[in-house]
Amino acid sequence: MEHQELDGLLAGLAQRDERVVELQSALTACKALGPDNGGRGELAKVRLITGWLEACGVRDLQRLDAPDERVPDGLRPNLVARLPGADSRTLWLFGHTDVVPPGDPAAWTSDPWQVRREGDWLYGRGVEDNQQAIVSMLLLAEELRRQEVTPALSLGLVFMADEESGSDYGLAHMLERSPELFRPEDLYIVPDAGSPRGDLIEVAEKSQLWLKVRTIGVQCHASTPHKGRNAFVAGADMVLACRQGLYAAFPQEDALFKPPCSTFVPSKHDANVPSVNILPGSDVFYLDCRLLPDVPQEAVLAEARRLAAAVAARHGVEITVDVEHAQPASAAPANSPVVRALERAVEQVYGVRARPVGIGGATVAALLRRKGLPAAVWACIQNTCHQPDERASISAARKDAQVFAHILMQRDAHA
Ligand SMILES: [Zn+2]
Structure with missing residues (x-):
């Protein structure tokens, strides 16, 4: 029937x-x-x-x-x-x-x-x-x-x-x-x-974790870079450090997903100085992380902060990493x-x-x-x-x- x-x-x-x-x-x-x-x-x-x-x-x-x-x-x-x-x-x-x-x-x-x-x-x-x-x-x-x-x-x-x-x-x-x-x-x-x-x-x-990475340096005239701390350069170093360091720290794969791994993508970048002759003292970029279900968000945040501390020490700047948005x-x-x-x-x-x-x-x-x-x-x-x-x-x-x-x-x- x-x-x-x-x-x-x-x-x-x-x-x-x-x-x-x-x-x-x-x-x-x-x-x-x-x-x-x-x-x-x-x-x-x-x-x-x-x-x-x-x-x-x-x-x-x-x-x-x-x-x-x-x-x-x-x-x-x-x-x-x-x-x-x-x-x-x-x-x-x-x-x-x-x-x-x-x-x-x-x-x-x-x-x-x-x-x-x-x-x-x-x-x-x-x-x-x-x-x-x-x-x-x-x-x-x-x-x-x-x-x-x-x-x-x-x-x-x-x-x-x-x-x-x-x-x-x-x-x-x-x-x-x-x-x-x-x-x-x-x-x-x-x-x-x-x-x-x-x-x-x-x-x-995957879970979503959007991180805001802020670098604080010292602004000065671009003709005298020795007087400042270039936050843009330190921020750029942090972009590369995240790309290498996060993929290395969280290499897990799950064939259900495509791509099968967690992804860490530097995406948005805030405007910095209005003029070419200013050495920027502040830099903000964002990282879009998509994490496999068994990768804890806290672990990724902690690793990003560890990388930030190392980059900050190299450049003599301060780098903070905060959560902009998170979704399980x-x-x-x-x-x-x-x-x-x-x-x-x-x-x-x-x-x-x-x-x-x-x-x-x-x-x-x-x-x-x-x-x-x-x-x-x-x-x-x-x-x-x-x-x-x-x-x-x-x-x-x-x-x-x-x-x-x-x-x-x-x-x-x-x-
Ligand atoms: Zn729809």
């Missing part, structure tokens, strides 16, 4: 290309920019999504809005839709409604806010990031209701705000306000990263049920063997994992997000929905 119902769902979803185009076009036209990007927020988009869900008969809708005076409506909307299954255990899917600005309009072939279709491709701001997820979530809900199927697992759809600017008004707010919504035995998929063949499942993220690593066990269910479903729909990977970047899945909720990040996407001519495949949207249908309909597989 469940097999027949799954086959019916898969067949129905296979016919939904035109619906993908309709949904993508309407969503893109909403221009859902957050206030950090000079926009009016996500409410218009969430009203559209609500309307579609109501129209197909989804009744359990809940809003978990975050107040935000910077937008005209005074709130950032977060919507939770639930479709009950035979089991109260829930497959949760997450899509973020906000998008990033298009950047230079001249870099686009056509209007970024108006979807352009070319064969299987749709072009427009947001079509990949993250509307492909939103569309596959909506297709699945519509097909379940149209065929009046009660799935094996319950389905939870989360449409969240503010992902592009840190999620404080989005998923972080929801987890804070309604932690009881999400249970450890549920399955969590965030379709917001992946590969063009659908063969990567992101299960872990997060991982879902690579053998957790959601990962195994995804592997099976991806093989059925896309005909590829997906493998778990770790990344150095950060996704909202980390927020879930840190609450003990095993979240996997997966989608079949081109990785054109934030670029001009961002694009998404029509068939991938419905196939992703088929992957989720497989997982939703196969209760026994998760035991």
Whole structure:
């Protein structure tokens, strides 16, 4: 019986290309920019999504809005839709409604806010990031209701705000306000990263440690360098000392990640003196460290300070190292049920063997994992997000929905 119902769902979803185009076009036209990007927020988009869900008969809708005076409506909307299954255990899917600005309009072939279709491709701001997820979530809900199927697992759809600017008004707010919504035995998929063949499942993220390195020397006229202490030169020496010393001190490798090691990257550099003829007495640069889960942040900070003391002594300056920002690593066990269910479903729909990977970047899945909720990040996407001519495949949207249908309909597989 469940097999027949799954086959019916898969067949129905296979016919939904035109619906993908309709949904993508309407969503893109909403221009859902957050206030950090000079926009009016996500409410218009969430009203559209609500309307579609109501129209197909989804009744359990809940809003978990975050107040935000910077937008005209005074709130950032977060919507939770639930479709009950035979089991109260829930497959949760997450899509973020906000998008990033298009950047230079001249870099686009056509209007970024108006979807352009070319064969299987749709072009427009947001079509990949993250509307492909939103569309596959909506297709699945519509097909379940149209065929009046009660799935094996319950389905939870989360449409969240503010992902592009840190999620404080989005998923972080929801987890804070309604932690009881999400249970450890549920399955969590965030379709917001992946590969063009659908063969990567992101299960872990390195920790982030951003260090601010300040060098204090003695400023003087550049024509009399013997009267000063050049902080720029000492800072540059510290850049090289960090590059050599930190990689040497933390050489651990983990094949799950690419690159497999911790990384230590000198990145931003503050402006120093306004004039060429001034020998700088102060220098500030930053180090972006991405650490494997078993490399303690305190150990890296201590090693950076040890290197700083040696460089400072060589140059007769003072060097301080402070933490600018820190975020712990997060991982879902690579053998957790959601990962195994995804592997099976991806093989059925896309005909590829997906493998778990770790990344150095950060996704909202980390927020879930840190609450003990095993979240996997997966989608079949081109990785054109934030670029001009961002694009998404029509068939991938419905196939992703088929992957989720497989997982939703196969209760026994998760035991
Ligand atoms: Zn995204």
